[in-house]
Amino acid sequence: MEGSAKHPILLLTVIALAIGCQGGEGREERIAAGVAEEGPRRVAVLAPAVVEMMQALDLLDRVVAIGDFVEWPPEVTSLPRIGAYNMPNLELVLSLRVDMLVTAASEAGREAHKRLNDLGVDVLALETETYQEVLESLQTLGKAFGREEGARKVVSGIREKIEAVRSRSAAARRRRVLFVVGQRPLYAAGPGSHIDEVIKAAGGENVFADAMSPYQLVSMEAAIERLPEVIIDASDNRPGALRGRKPGFWGQWRFLPAVRENRVYWIDPMRLTIPGPRLPEMAELVAKLIHPEIFGSVSVKELGPLTEDVP
Amino acid sequence: MLTAILLLCILAAGNLGAGDVSLFRLFFRPGTLSGVERTILLEVRLPRVLLAAVLGGSLTVAGVVFQALLRNPLADPYVLGVSGGASIGGVLAMLAGFGAGSGLAGELGVTGFAFLGALGALVLIERIATIGGRFTVHTILLTGVIFNAFCAALIYFIQSVASLEQLHAIVFYLMGKVPDEYGYTTVAGLAAGSLLVTVALLAMARNYNALSLGEEGARQVGVEVERTKRRTFVLGSLLTGMAVSVAGLIGFVGLVVPHLLRLVLGSDHRLLLPAGFLGGAAFLVAADLLARMLVYPNEIPVGVVTALVGGPFFLLLLRRKGADYGFG
Numbered sequence: 001m002e003g004s005a006k007h008p009i010l011l012l013t014v015i016a017l018a019i020g021c022q023g024g025e026g027r028e029e030r031i032a033a034g035v036a037e038e039g040p041r042r043v044a045v046l047a048p049a050v051v052e053m054m055q056a057l058d059l060l061d062r063v064v065a066i067g068d069f070v071e072w073p074p075e076v077t078s079l080p081r082i083g084a085y086n087m088p089n090l091e092l093v094l095s096l097r098v099d100m101l102v103t104a105a106s107e108a109g110r111e112a113h114k115r116l117n118d119l120g121v122d123v124l125a126l127e128t129e130t131y132q133e134v135l136e137s138l139q140t141l142g143k144a145f146g147r148e149e150g151a152r153k154v155v156s157g158i159r160e161k162i163e164a165v166r167s168r169s170a171a172a173r174r175r176r177v178l179f180v181v182g183q184r185p186l187y188a189a190g191p192g193s194h195i196d197e198v199i200k201a202a203g204g205e206n207v208f209a210d211a212m213s214p215y216q217l218v219s220m221e222a223a224i225e226r227l228p229e230v231i232i233d234a235s236d237n238r239p240g241a242l243r244g245r246k247p248g249f250w251g252q253w254r255f256l257p258a259v260r261e262n263r264v265y266w267i268d269p270m271r272l273t274i275p276g277p278r279l280p281e282m283a284e285l286v287a288k289l290i291h292p293e294i295f296g297s298v299s300v301k302e303l304g305p306l307t308e309d310v311p
Numbered sequence: 312m313l314t315a316i317l318l319l320c321i322l323a324a325g326n327l328g329a330g331d332v333s334l335f336r337l338f339f340r341p342g343t344l345s346g347v348e349r350t351i352l353l354e355v356r357l358p359r360v361l362l363a364a365v366l367g368g369s370l371t372v373a374g375v376v377f378q379a380l381l382r383n384p385l386a387d388p389y390v391l392g393v394s395g396g397a398s399i400g401g402v403l404a405m406l407a408g409f410g411a412g413s414g415l416a417g418e419l420g421v422t423g424f425a426f427l428g429a430l431g432a433l434v435l436i437e438r439i440a441t442i443g444g445r446f447t448v449h450t451i452l453l454t455g456v457i458f459n460a461f462c463a464a465l466i467y468f469i470q471s472v473a474s475l476e477q478l479h480a481i482v483f484y485l486m487g488k489v490p491d492e493y494g495y496t497t498v499a500g501l502a503a504g505s506l507l508v509t510v511a512l513l514a515m516a517r518n519y520n521a522l523s524l525g526e527e528g529a530r531q532v533g534v535e536v537e538r539t540k541r542r543t544f545v546l547g548s549l550l551t552g553m554a555v556s557v558a559g560l561i562g563f564v565g566l567v568v569p570h571l572l573r574l575v576l577g578s579d580h581r582l583l584l585p586a587g588f589l590g591g592a593a594f595l596v597a598a599d600l601l602a603r604m605l606v607y608p609n610e611i612p613v614g615v616v617t618a619l620v621g622g623p624f625f626l627l628l629l630r631r632k633g634a635d636y637g638f639g
Contacts, residue, residue: 182479184421185488185610212609217483220491221351222608255347 039145040099040122044082047104049128049276051076053138054102056154056277057147065096067103072270072306088112093121102141104128128275129214131197135159138277154277161280162201165287168294169203175290177204178228178258181215181273183235183249186223190216194275194282202287203294204230224253230290231258234269242266244300265289267303317593321360355491362498363489363599363613364592366554367564369505371591373550374565375572375583376512379519380543381448388551388565391544392436392455393429395462397555398485400428402466405480406473421484422556429552432458437544445537448526451544487561487614489599501553508546509588515539519580561595563617567625568594574628594621 043059045051046067054060055073065082082092088101090112098121101113105125113123124144126137135155142151177199179189189195190211199206207226208218231250242248247264250256258264272282288298301307344352373388381390388394404424440446440454466485470478518539521529526536554561568591569583576582595613598620602613 182483184480184490184492185483186491187479208608210608212606217610217612219603219608219610221355221603224351224355225347227347253350255350 039147042097042099044088044093044096044098044101045070045103046083046088046101047126047128048072048274049104049134050102050126050137050141052274052276052278053134053141056138057141057145057150059141059145059147062145065092065098072274088116090115090119094119100124100144102126130192130194130275131162131279134194134275134277134279158277158280162283165280165283165295166201169201169287169291172203172291172294174203174205175229175263176207176226176257177230177232177290178207178223178226180231180233180235181269183233186218186220187215187235188218188223190214190218194279195272198272198279198283198286199290201283202290204286204290224256227255227257229257229261229263231256231264232267232272232286232289233264234267234272236266237269241268243268243304245298245303263289265298265303268305270306271303317364317589317596321364321593321596354494358493358495358498359489359491359599360596361495362493362501362557363595365498365502365505366489366558366561367568367595367598368509368588368592369550369554370561370565371568371572371587371594372505372509372512372584373547373554374591375569375580375587376519376543376547377565378569379522379580380540380547381452382522382525383452384570385566386452387562388547388554389459389560389562390455391451391548391551392458392462393432393548393552394555394560395459396432396435397425397429397552398466398560399462400431401425401484401556401559402469402481403428405484406469425556426552429548429556432462433545433548433552437541446540446544448540451540483612484559486612487559488610488612489558489561489595489602493557501557504553505550506588508550509584512543512546513581513584515542516580516584520578523578559614561614561617563614563621564591564595564598567617567621571625571628 039062041062042064043054043062044065045054045063048067048070051060051063051066051070052072054063055075060073060075063076064079066076066079067088068081068084070081071077080092080096082096083089088103093101093116100122101116102124103126105127113125116123124140126140127133128137135158138151138155138158139148142148142154179195179199181187181189181195188208188211189199189206190208190213191206193214196206196209196214207223207228208216211218233248233250236242243266245262245265247259247262248266250264251259253259271278271285284295285298285302287295288302292298370388374386377386377388377391378384380386401421401424404421436451436454436458437446440451442450466481470481473481518529518534518536521532521534522536522539524532529539530536551565569587572583572586572590576586595617598616599613601620602611602616605611605616
């Protein structure tokens, strides 16, 4: 037949267009859904901090996929995982029909974010390193999901509780605090981290307030020479790691005030290292460690892994 | 003379650190040192400084003998694959939970496993490269390089499946740092071990000189080439394995210091080997001092210092004397 060669090509072209069009239609539907009153319905959240914020805004049911490092709350841990901070698995994100990806802001992720936008997935990048940024991110999330009122309440709740801790500890003498985020080599929390702010609010003085980054490799000599009065060691995240009010590794230097006065605490990192709606709880916990005479003493359970009965 | 330089470096390193704690005060005004200061000086700083010396010496000696063995100026202690084995051993130990945290047992775990990894690599590479009872320089080099590449890929894979905290520990283990955690007994043990191995290598110094004539040439002057090659590989790898197990991958020392010394002392290995130990020791002590003090109380990984400082310095020296510099 004449033009028989054309038919396969035509057929293929039609098929290709059909597939292409299908994708286009889906996209429009998704974008339309995205601008509805309640915001995106299927959200992928990469950062642990942001998952907790979603929970605080009562939006956890919208979360359909999480990042590799999310371990709290238990309701989401069985959701499909789509990657780490800067490399979400694009195929998975699309196959899960995600409307929006929410992540902690990261330069390295820009390329992936652009690509996602092209494919019809909105991307919301939030800063979550400091107390102020957490509050702002909560408000941004509130706006994106039509929960401004709820966000306002959560934010003022956080503010009230933290300022309450701050004023209760204001009159006490600041104790020198060493906050250990890593051992071998020694990493301490420095200025600019939410941990540093929590320490300040709780009536402590970070011995590494002059470190050059929020999580900094520091000199062991300096850690000792500055004679910390309280040591909060959150370096060990292995199951069965040392927990509680014990000297542990730091006990070898008996002259340290923290060792002498039995103020060395070994704590599950999850309790203190994720900046988010739990900031007030962190402030209260750290305040108990720094000033038990004002805030009461801490139970071993509060130092262990996060569970539902001790948030 | 090098001993003097080494001593000078050790003294300098001993003097500088936290606050006003210094060796100077220890010797001349002992009464003024508080208990805390004494502890910092004697229990934290000095062991670390001495350990840096041992590590620097070991890496440099390994570099010297590998350069002689392979007759290649680009050879460093890590090229023959043992560092890959040590890294895998250490990283696996960290994943299994022997890693960051409290307790001496935990630390011995990672270091011990790393050393086992190094030994394993040593045996494996030697087996693979030996064909018909002997190995050529090319087979051992290729085997080592490929083994290293394999280990690196394996480590990248492990990194991609590790949790965030494990990742942190792994990355910084691999970056190379002189640890604070070891006491005098461990340091003394490591020193004894590396000195013994260095002496054993020194016994083959003339063989290395002869090897610069090529293997045939060396045989003609009576060198037992196969035995020399084998021994060099094993002993050099032991030194490297020990260093990587303890400190991770500290680059540059084993590559640049041998050349620095050759530029100044010539290529006689009877001189180069002991000088290598002393010079390497001084170099790493100085580098670690900078790593500790440049941004005090923050620290920089020592591998960064060795590369950023050692590199340009070496290139400068090469330009000055380079016209006459012939390798081998």
